[in-house]
Amino acid sequence: MAKKKYLVIDVALCHDCNNCFIACKDEHVMNSWLPYIDEQPRHGHRWMNIERTERGQYPRVSANFLPKPCQHCAEPKCKEAFDESVTVREDGIVLIDAEKAKGNKELLDSCPYDAIWYNEEKGVPQKCTFCAHILDGQAGASICSTRCAHSCPTEAITYHDLDEAEFEKLKAAEGLERYKPEESPDGLVWYKNLYRFTKHFIAGGFLKDGECAEGVKVTLKGVDVPEQTTNYFGDFWFDGLAPGAYTIVADGQDIMDVTLTESVNVGNIAL
């Protein structure tokens, strides 16, 4: 069975250090890897673009980062729009043809992930190539990985070369998801702990006689989540929630109704 190349990006491990972004620049600025891709301009392009979100309210806040290259979609909308200019290789890598796409700024609008950038100097749309020149052994490099995965100090980005059965096993074991699956449910870039970027939490704390109430059993009505026990600070934190109506239940008693539209710190509640 033919293998495909994958990037797995763990949102929980990304600390926004930008090493991946810089490694991408190092690989492509002032380096032409034609026919894969021409050189990247020094400024303006973010082929590895780290998106940021902050959830909750002080002091129960969670800052999260989503490294976002081209998602190397299995059925790319960029190709749907400009078939001649875009190729999907057998290993799943999506490449823009520098000659056929020359001058085509509209290609940028075809990507629902905003992953294509226009190189004014060269007159060509460009994006992440999955470091195909390295993986094909064309760059004389001593690594067999993408530069972003190779440079990540926390292993938030990992590179995998897997057949379909191996990937399905990994996907199930790690709970991998596509970002914005409504745009492209399949491809080469997959996320772990994506809920930290796309879902919400309800967090708070309990007090008893003015002291932090450790050991309170807390659950939520409105969703099937495991019961939690408040920590040393009396805190609880339910994450990965969709917008909706929930009730906080402590030691079997309904405590508070929450209509969740964004992550919320409900504060300290006296029992």
Ligand code: SF4
């Ligand atoms: S190198 Fe790793 S930790 Fe740093 S920003 Fe990129 S993905 Fe995040």
Ligand code: SF4
């Ligand atoms: S993320 Fe955008 S540029 Fe990349 S393959 Fe999908 S549609 Fe094309």
